[in-house]
Amino acid sequence: MFPTNAVDIGDILDRHGRDGTRLMQILRETQEVLGWLAPETITAIAKGVGWPRAKVEGTAGFYSFFHTQPMGRYRILWSDNITDRMIGNRDLMQALCRKLWLEPGRLSEDGLVSVDTTSCTGMCDQGPALLANYRAITRMTPERVAQMAELIQKQVPVAEWPAEWFRVDDNIRRADILLNNAMRPGEALKAALAREAEADQESAANARSWREGVNAATQGPSAVLEEVKKSNLRGRGGAGFTTGIKWEACRHAPSDERYVVCNADEGEPGTFKDRVLLTRQADLVFEGMTVAAYAIGAKKGYLYLRGEYRYLLDPLNDVLARRRDLDLLGTGILGRPGFNFDIEVHLGAGAYVCGEESALIESLEGKRGVPRNRPPYPVTSGFLGKPTVVNNVETFAAAALIAAEGGDWYRGIGTAKSAGTKxxxxxxxxxxxxxxxxxxxxxxxxxxxxxxxxxxxxxxxxxxxxxxxxxxxxxxxxxxxxxxxxxxxxxxxxxRDMFEVARNFAQFFAHESCGFCTPCRVGTTLLRNLMDKIGNGHGTQYDINEIYQVSRVLQMAAHCGLGHTAPHPLLDTLEKFRPAYERRLKSLDFEPAFDLDGALAQARQMTGRDDLAAHLENAE
Amino acid sequence: MTGTFTLDGREIAFEPGQTVMQAALAAGVFVPHLCYHPEFRPHGSCKLCTMKINGRPATSCTMPAVAGMEVESDTAEINDKRRMLVQMLLVEGNHFCPSCEMSGNCKLQALGYTLGVMTPHFTHFFPDRPVDASHPEMLLDFNRCILCELCIRASAEVDKKNVFALSGRGMKKHLVVNAESGRLADTDFAATDKAAEVCPVGVILKKRRGFAVPIGKRTYDIKPINEQAERFKPVAPTVREKA
Amino acid sequence: MNAPAKKLRVATTSLAGCFGCHMSFLDIDERILKLVELVEFDRSPITDIKHCGPCDLGLVEGGVCNAENVHVLREFRANCKILVAVGACAVNGGLPAQRNHLDLRDILEEVYETEGGLARGSKIPNDPELPLPLDKVHPIHEVVKIDYFLPGCPPPADAIWKFLTDLIAGRTPVMGHGLLHYD
The missing domain is CATH 3.10.20.600 (Ubiquitin-like (UB roll))
Known part of the structure; x- marks a missing residue:
């Protein structure tokens, strides 16, 4: 099924200009053709982009969705968020594995299929969900599992599986200004352009000159920025940094180039609102990015789409193409000389940490998604070292509304310190x-x-x-x-058992730690192991104390937010649902982390012994 | 910016562009570290140098010094966390000092001594990390790798060879070499490379040179690492600027 | 006049170790005369007592590699108020733990069935008298709670002396430069 020659790689490399910063897309497209990234494939790509081979291998090895080992023609990844678990994803996965005669995580002996888990795929409202060759499937049932096993055994291509399986519902239950928005594409931009006092005093070029020498209050970009500041819009990605301040800092950072990046790496388990925004309000999001570009003077924008949302790539590219046709992207946008901006969608490949803005930028540059040391911050040194604004999908959508309706209007919604909707x-x-x-x-x-x-x-x-x-x-x-x-x-x-909730989250963080810093790399694994120990019935009060100890190291010394927040679900549930832990403790004393009797099982099997001395737990 | 800050109550002068840790080391104050090397840009991954700056935890090797900062380093609370970081590294890899050629010259071990690490404390991971003995002159014992990336930086920035890189993520993160075969022998690595001499632990070893210095005469037999701050003083940033 | 202080009762054992730590213990030389004024020995290779009774202090050399090690270690933990991991193997598994990356199956087969020089038809022994090996070798703190650790391969006699005298005098043992080492 997969061609093994390197001809396709040449085409892919050429399509991306043999540019190493486009490595993520090159790897993904290559894998889509060849099935996996074999050692010789990595070598060919490294040669093609002129990077050290080891560096390309480093990128390929970082992301969950890139394979440097064969994973079969069918790769089934079950979303393993707690919400999927609560509706039986584990049983369904086991059933699928049984029907296919394989173990989770292992390639079938005929090399046809592998079944495993993956972090939340963002379909929590319509799970149990999975990815089949990286295409999202929702609402799995035992019937679908049986049918899927058959389709795989008959080697029916995923593209020919029942269309209904790939249906993703928006499930909008309550809409307000964002989701009710019915603006036509370009309306917000036109409003932004109209905000200038005297159009001929400046052009929205990207050189510094247009911002210097002209009274700020009379300028279009400044006027837009003023509205965003006035609106008190704060970042929707979680940290809540004031958007206007961020844009202004980027605009003031000396450089000849600036970038606008939309963070659609919606990896936080349980979050799927960006998916819906990008489905229903993609124009608004792109319009917000374009408004930002106008305000800060950027020529190029990227939307970093999480790999789990691969199915949105083509529809989003269609929206971008339409916007180019409408003169809302490209050169001289809406007839404004010097207002040049275009957007490209960059697809991620399964790494939660890339939601951290500096890791996201590293990933955009084709590298391992490791958070950078800060300072400097992206607003002064971001993508390719240039000033870069990184905002969440929802933030850009809100910014577009603000450009159209004004900051005062927006600020009137919500609370004193939290303007707008969420x-x-x-x-x-x-x-x-x-x-x-x-x-x-x-x-x-x-x-x-x-x-x-x-x-x-x-x-x-x-x-x-x-x-x-x-x-x-x-x-x-x-x-x-x-x-x-x-x-x-x-x-x-x-x-629900809140211990299992916390344990699922501990497993998530251990899986998603980038591994850069010692406390997070080792600490998240220690926390996961402690939770597993308690969950497997070997836990003691000692282990609960250990959770606190390790958590303090993470909170004090971790490199980025992932490590700082990884202990939260454990500490929160220990505070609020402590009995959920305590009722699992084996004793208040010390217990080993492993099953001592189980540790003798191999030797029992090899020697054929089953006498009393061949067991540990009952021997005394 | 030039000026001074206080470190554990002592006034420390700094030069423009210096980090908190560089200024401390220049003033003769030892700061625990593993991924820092005076000839390379700060990296900030091992976190042994974590301090409290104006009451907030910070990585001192990457934190630019600012006049008037109040910095705590050698406190019971901070050293307690550092001890646990050493313990984390000890259980993450396979560190068997009695059979290691770097014993006595190993920074991880030396930090364990100064911080009073009597036990690895946590449950060992005992990972399977095969040794690469393919190269005629050099040996790679990945069991001891602490992922400080010094060899990666040295090979890229000084040797201009890019022999080393990281692959994998999280606990699966590991050192790889620049060859399709995955073997050091198939790279252009040489025993004379800068990357051959920067490993703070016992991963990158010259063959047939082990245990040359008798016990009692090795680097950290003579004096504990915290009394050897002068060895880590920042150097003129020739290497850093070349990079 | 002070009543003579009650002697501390001490037990020692070597699990998956080489008795090197015990040898180093004996290297305290003439100080052992001073020590026996302060302590008396329960189960130990020195006394040849086979089972441990209630003790103040247990010194354990070696890691845990088989079922018997587990029994002995548990006996020590059950009887000793203070349990000390003495030496590299007790502290982190040491040399024996370097088999941990190998599958026990492969090890047993290699040693008893396929290794050259074995008698024809050699088999993995199944004598119930022999303790079964665990799939991995563990430092003792992974099996029972340990109160103190004294690393070294072996810990020098001076370190053992300092450790014991500190403990007997009621001080938390602190090993300074030269006394604390892992090799």
Whole structure:
């Protein structure tokens, strides 16, 4: 099925100008043709882009969706977020493995198929979900599992599988200014351009000259920036940095080139609102990016789309093509001389850490997605060392609205410190999972009521790196001044085991740590192992103390937010749901992390012994 | 910016462009470190040099010095975390000092001594990391790799060879060499390379040279590492600027 | 006049070790005379007592490589108020743990069945008298709780002396430069 010659690689390399910074796309497209990245393929690509081979191997080895080992013609990856687990993804995966006669994580003996888990694929409102050769499939059932096994055994290409399986619903349950937006493409941009006092005083060129020498208040880009600042828009990716300040810092950073980057690497488990925005409001998002480009003077923009959303690549490229036709991208946008800007979609390849802005930039440059040392920050030294604005999908969409309607209008929505609306991705134990857009300030209880939650014991707001809210806190508000969030809202009713929730998150962080710094690389694995030890019935009070100890090292010494926040779900649940841990403890004393009797199993088998002395637990 | 900051109550002068750690080392104050090397740009991955700057944790090897900073380093709280970082590295790899050629000259070991690491404490991972003995003059024992990337930087920046790189992610992160076969012998690595001399632990070894210095005379037998700050003083950034 | 202080009762053992740490212990030379004024020995290669009774202090050399090691270590933990890991093997598995990256199956087959020089038809022994090997060798702190650690291969006699005298005097043992080493 897969050609093994290198001819295709040449075409792919040429299409990307043999440019190493485009390595991610080159690797992905090559893998889509050849099935995996064999050693000789890596060598050929390295030669093609003129990079050291080891560096290309380093990039290929970093991302979960690149394979330097054969993974079969069918690669099935089950989304393994806690919300998938709650609706039985593990049983379904086991069933699929049984039907295909293979073990999870292992390539079948005939080299046809492998089945494994992957981090949340962003389909929490329509799970159990999976990726089949990196195409998203939702709503798995035992029937579909049986059918899928058959299709694989009959070697039917994934593209010919039932179309219904690939249906992704938007599930918009509550819409407000963003999701109700009905602006025509270009409206916000036209409004932005109209904001200048006297058009002929300047052109929106990218040289510094147009910003110097002209009274700032009379300039179009400055006027747009003023509106964004006035709106008090804050970043929707979770950190909540003020967007106007970020744009202004980038605009003022001395350089001949600037970049606008949209962070659509929506990797936080339980978050799927960017997926819906990019499905329903892609124009608004691109328009926001173009407004940003106008404000800061950028010629080039990138939308970093997570690999799990591969299916959105073609539709997004279609939107971009249409916008070029409408004169909303390209040279002299809307007839404005010097307003040159275009956008390209960059597809990620399965690495949560790339949601961190400097890691995302590294990845955009074709490298391993490792967060940079800061300072300098991206606004002064970002993509290719140039000043770069990185904002979340939702932030750009909001910026487009602000460009059209003005900062004062926007600021009037929400709370004093949190202007505007927030999209929540609601999943878990609710009757109506999906996307809910609220003005900031909505209480947890209101969201739960709207979503039809009953008997709720906890809500994990903003994903594993966020905060676990217990029922005595449901009066708290979604807002930067109370509970800030990137959008995830996972609901757990009284039947759920909060220890298993935390354990799932510990496994997630251990899997996603980039491995750059010691505390996170080793610490997240230690935490996962401690949670597994407790979960497997070997835990003691000693292990709970160890969780605290390791957590403190991570919080103090980790390189980036991933490491700093990795202990949160454990510490939160230890504080609020401690009995969920304690009832699993074997004793208050010390217990080994492994099964001593199990450690003798191999020797028993090899010697054929089963006498009393051949066992450990009952011998005394 | 030139000026001074206080480190554990002591006034430290710094030169423009210096980091907190460089200024401290220049003033003769030892700072625990593994991924730092005076001839290379700061890296910031091992986190042994973590300090508290104005009350907030920071990586001192990458943090630019600013006048008036109040910096804590040699405190019980910080050393406790550093001890745990050493312990994490000890259980992550396979560190068997009695059979290691670098014993006595190994920074990881020397830091263990100064920080009072009596035990690896955590449960060992005991990873399987095959040795690469393919090269006629050099040996790579990955069991001891702490992923400081010094060899990667030396090979790229000084030797201009890019013999080493990292692949994998998280706990699966590992050193690779620049050859399709994955063998050091198939790279252009030479025993005279800068990369052959920068490993702070016992990964990159010259064959037939082990255990040349008797116990008692090795680098950290003579004096503990924290009394050897002068060896790590920042040097004129020739290498750094070339890079 | 002070009543004579009660002697500390001490047990020692070597698990997956080479008795080198015990040898180093004996290297305290004439100081052993001073030591026996302060301690008396329970189970130890020195006394040949086979099972450990209630003790103040247990010194364990070597890691845990088989079922018998586990039993002995548990006996020590159950009987000793303070349990000390003495030497590299007890502390991190040491030399024996260097088999950990190999599959136990392969090791047993290689040693008892396929290694050259074995008698024809050699088999992996299955005598119930022989302790079964664990799939991996573990440092002792991974099997029971350990109170103190004294690394070294072996720890020098001076370190053992300092450690014991500190402990007997009620001080937390602190090993300075030269006394703390891992090799």
């Amino acid at each position: 999209l929540l991705s609601v999943s878990g134990d609710v009757a109506r999972p999906g996307i809910y857009e609220y003005p900031f300030g909505v209480t947890v209880a209101e969201v739960l009521a709207d979503a039809g939650a009953a008997e709720t014991q906890a809500v994990q707001v903003s994903g594993p790196s966020g905060v676990c809210v217990a029922d005595n806190e449901f009066g708290r508000r979604i807002a930067f001044e109370d509970i800030p969030t990137a959008g995830a809202f996972m609901v757990f009713d009284r039947n």
